[in-house]
Amino acid sequence: MTDKDMTDDEQLSAWLDGELPRGEAERLQERLIAEPALARRMERLREADRKAQNAFHAIDGTPMPQTVLDLLKDDDAARSQQARGGQVVTLRPRAPRLLQMPVALAASVALVAGFLVHDLFAPLVGDDSALPISGIIASDSGLYRMLETASAGDPVSLPDAGRAEVVLTFRADDGDWCRQFRLGTGASAVHGLACRQPGGWQLETASFTAPDASDGTFQQAAGATPAALEAAVRTRLGGREPLGPDEENQVISNGWKK
Amino acid sequence: MNKGRDRSFGGRRQELLDGLPNIRRFAMSLTGNLADADDLLQSTVERLLTRGLPHEAPVLPYALTICRNLWVDDIRSRRTREAAKREQALAGEAVADGERTAIGELSLREAQAAIAALPDEQRAVLELVSVEGCSYKEAASILDIPIGTVMSRLARARAALVDRTESGGE
Numbered sequence: 001m002t003d004k005d006m007t008d009d010e011q012l013s014a015w016l017d018g019e020l021p022r023g024e025a026e027r028l029q030e031r032l033i034a035e036p037a038l039a040r041r042m043e044r045l046r047e048a049d050r051k052a053q054n055a056f057h058a059i060d061g062t063p064m065p066q067t068v069l070d071l072l073k074d075d076d077a078a079r080s081q082q083a084r085g086g087q088v089v090t091l092r093p094r095a096p097r098l099l100q101m102p103v104a105l106a107a108s109v110a111l112v113a114g115f116l117v118h119d120l121f122a123p124l125v126g127d128d129s130a131l132p133i134s135g136i137i138a139s140d141s142g143l144y145r146m147l148e149t150a151s152a153g154d155p156v157s158l159p160d161a162g163r164a165e166v167v168l169t170f171r172a173d174d175g176d177w178c179r180q181f182r183l184g185t186g187a188s189a190v191h192g193l194a195c196r197q198p199g200g201w202q203l204e205t206a207s208f209t210a211p212d213a214s215d216g217t218f219q220q221a222a223g224a225t226p227a228a229l230e231a232a233v234r235t236r237l238g239g240r241e242p243l244g245p246d247e248e249n250q251v252i253s254n255g256w257k258k
Numbered sequence: 259m260n261k262g263r264d265r266s267f268g269g270r271r272q273e274l275l276d277g278l279p280n281i282r283r284f285a286m287s288l289t290g291n292l293a294d295a296d297d298l299l300q301s302t303v304e305r306l307l308t309r310g311l312p313h314e315a316p317v318l319p320y321a322l323t324i325c326r327n328l329w330v331d332d333i334r335s336r337r338t339r340e341a342a343k344r345e346q347a348l349a350g351e352a353v354a355d356g357e358r359t360a361i362g363e364l365s366l367r368e369a370q371a372a373i374a375a376l377p378d379e380q381r382a383v384l385e386l387v388s389v390e391g392c393s394y395k396e397a398a399s400i401l402d403i404p405i406g407t408v409m410s411r412l413a414r415a416r417a418a419l420v421d422r423t424e425s426g427g428e
Binding site: 007009014017019044045047052054055056057058059060062064067072 | 274369
């Protein structure tokens with residue numbers, strides 16, 4: 001099936017799943033930049049998907065049938081399953097889904113603000129990359145809410161990006177409040193630096209590890225912060241110490257007033 | 259006779275146990291109600307325990323395939339399900355936990371009702387790809403359909419959810 005045979009919804013849907021072949025994905029990304037209506041449609045499909053995920057997971061809140069657990073209870077496994085309740089496991093990490101991570105960031109930044117999409121997507125076809133991007137983070141995005149209210153080290157669940165957290169909070173030498181954050185986990189994470197401006201949160205730098213195009217594996221060690229981002233944070237820190245939990249709570253409570 | 263199949267399950271029992279919520283969600287997507295989903299889950303586990311699974315086969319995709327086959331071959335043929343009952347069940351039985359109340363119980367129920375209203379084949383493929391993280395190839399294999407069909411069903415399912423969960427549109 002080529003993109004000519006596919007409807008826009010099919011292309012957008014496959015793109016959201018990371019299943020669109022590279023050439024078609026690039027053509028679609030060009031269109032997403034040029035056609036705001038298409039970008040809005042993509043956001044609607046993504047949002048519908050997020051709602052569906054929540055709805056499907058609702059069954060996890062009901063206890064697993066005892067008869068099923070008993071079938072498997074010849075060791076301690078069943079008891080540990082009961083103790084964990086409806087814990088979620090995944091089939092296995094798959095590279096296309098992980099490619100969504102920068103896209104999740106794009107949804108928070110570039111697509112909403114309407115610029116810099118090229119910069120954000122270019123690394124999808126490259127190697128381990130720092131993204132020299134900046135942009136206003138949309139105030140209705142999950143990323144914005146996390147930056148505005150979450151304490152460093154507290155995991156947050158964001159649509160599409162999954163697990164996310166603020167890594168550290170500090171005051172830059174020019175007085176800006178800045179936060180280093182992570183979307184996703186391990187080698188599939190996007191690492192970013194955002195600073196609070198009068199109008200809201202501004203993304204200053206982001207970095208992620210792209211899969212090796214030859215075999216879909218990831219090259220960077222899980223959990224490592226990309227060197228380029230570390231350098232950006234160091235520059236902004238200017239030798240200062242990050243905020244401790246109490247100071248951070250106070251700044252959050254004060255609405256990031258300088 | 260059974261060379262190449264692992265009936266004892268051994269250490270893979272834990273793998274199956276860990277995958278129970280996944281199989282259950284998929285069963286729910288097939289059956290549309292909790293009672294039938296749990297029956298199907300039980301049948302799937304019983305089938306796996308009695309017949310074992312091929313050595314080296316990843317437990318969860320295999321279990322999902324068994325689950326789907328049981329639904330198609332056996333349970334579905336024996337039961338007549340009413341769509342209205344299913345919609346009511348899907349919208350009413352599932353329980354929102356603490357985390358999900360953050361998105362609002364109303365929108366959760368709205369989404370559940372919208373999912374319940376999807377054609378069975380769209381709901382199953384949506385669950386596999388969107389929730390379980392299956393690749394299109396894996397979903398095609400589990401559901402025994404072409405990849406192009408996976409793609410078109412997913413797009414239709416998502417488009418239908420957009421229509422049903424958005425009040426105004428643009």
